[in-house]
Amino acid sequence: MNTVQNFELYAPKLIEKREFFSSGHRACQGCGEVLGLRMIMKALGEDVVVSNATGCMEIISTAYPHTAWETPYIHVAFENAAAAVGSGVEAGLKALRRKGKIADRDVKSVAIAGDGGTVDIGLQSLSGAMERGHDMVFFCLDNEAYMNTGIQRSSATPFMAATTTSPAGKAIKGQRTGKKNVAEIMVAHNLAYVATACPSYPLDLMEKVKKAKAVKGPAYVHVYTVCPTGWRAASEQTIKLGRLVVETGIFPLYEVENGKYRLTMETPEPRRPVEDYLKLQGRFRHLDPSDVAKVQALVDKEYRKLMHKVKTSVPWS
């Protein structure tokens, strides 16, 4: 098993020392997604079974006969793997445990998919799995486009971002729609725990993973993960971009426990202008000042909506 060198110097009490997602995988330089994944796996610990959708994390980690997974892992397909396969894993473990065919202890079914496998092609199976109340956690590792296939837009791609299927053209300047809010859709499924997280805030992320795992029933964590390759950003800017996205209020870090919204990372007031975040990425290079103002207006609106819930929501129970 891999361990971090000089770990005792840094965070021995806060972070699991063992690595459940090993090094030596094939992720790009500066990949925020694999960083988030590594933290998730550390926070989850060993008693999990991971069902992974087709996507970047799957292809960088499981080129037969290699694997980066130190926990049990299954990949079946793209749209179903995370939610439907995860449901089956949960049901299988439950039945086998009840019948005394496997060890009598909690093993959590964990499903992991990218934004495409969650918000687009995987939305139906995600909704089904969450509605049925399986004891499982679903992680969306959102890098805001189909990166594995070459940066095509998904419904998680932000407004005006250029991708290979929402290019910055002369007539249409990038993505025409705003980001689909799947965390809200998950709240509408009456989940006991829904959260957003970002690996630029590692302790916040890992705390949320632990909370989600502790829920008896379905829980959902939406993890914002920087993709320097797909965003046309410098690979050393990953952590910075993750901080800027929170400080601008574009991707606020919050959790919803039994319907009660809470910001887990206060956004500085006044919030930083979105331009600070946009200008570091080639995918927004085509934006002129009036475009930036449109993005700012959309972010302001979404942020107001969220803050209203933070102020007014009360727990269901």
Added chain:
Amino acid sequence: MGKRIGMEVGIAAAEAVGLCNIDVAAVYPITPQSHIAEHLSDIVHDGRIDAEFITVESEHSSISACAGASATGARVYTATSSQGLMYMHEILPIVSAMRLPVVMGNANRAVSGPLNIWNDHTDIMPQRDSGWIVMHAENGQEVIDMTIQSFKIAEHADVMLPTVLNMDGFQLTHMIEPLEFPTQAEVNKFLPDRVPYATLHPDKPMSMGCFNMPEIFTETLKAKDTALINSKKTIVKIWNEWEKQFGRAYKPVETYKTKGADTMILTMGSMGETASVAVDELRKAGKPIGLVKLRLWRPFPLEELRMAIKGCKTLIVMDRAVSFGGAGGPVATEIKSLLFHDKDRPRIVDFIMGLGGRDVTVENFIDMVARAGKKKDESYEYYGVRE
């Protein structure tokens, strides 16, 4: 063996599953499979068996959930039909490549375009190349027996492949037939607990479903092909065990009055019963006609078929699906291709009939035998089509 009772075949299929100590079922309802889904959920909800019943939101998820559950070591079952099977299509070859012994029942129904809920084989034929063991039941008793056999076949250490048992929609699933159920003790004796080769559990972490680079992909596919070809031996062995314990024989290719027959009808599924009546009548009229029934479609029982059609001059294949713009019905096409090099192979007449629930009567079979005698070439023909 219990006493003979009258029961709808779809419900009997669920009852048979209920005898098999399954751990997980993931079923999405679709006509004409829905009685299986309903009755299986009754069995679970009444606490008659200890299993998880996952009420999935689609067939794509039912087969996916079966894959996940099977990978944990559980014994799993699903059932579907037509559009549902088409919706599962993407996942079927993954399940077989991962060597997950999922057992499926398929209530054969026409594939839409236009919509039609009645019986033919256009749903199972597109799944032909998925790497599954594909079997066809002819009557209700076979549905019960072959459902139970399926688990033993699929999970056998020398097989480890998913199985699909076809039962014709309505024409079989909705018939009330006199049926015999084995007792629980008899099934327990025949069907041992699943002993999985590999499972998903933290006690022994392993990665399943890793992707293959070009350097290994061909080898993986060949391994699947080899496994499927080799499975026939075990299937036959398990059928022999069944015969020994329960007295009912099962063979990859069944024959009826083929002795001395120069013309033979070949069917799959419930149509065999009607065809056998036609054979009786033709025999009574002094015509040397026999009947060959394919029970096993994958792996294809070539040797058994050769034996069955020995001496046959004209083989009339009843195809309940068609490959549009191609060589004809899938069953005849395949048989023609496999027998191509056989020196004394029969002339193969391919009738496309019984599509979308179109009834095929005893008279129709007799008529087809007469038409086949007059046919000059081996081109396929839609039988009874309104021009």
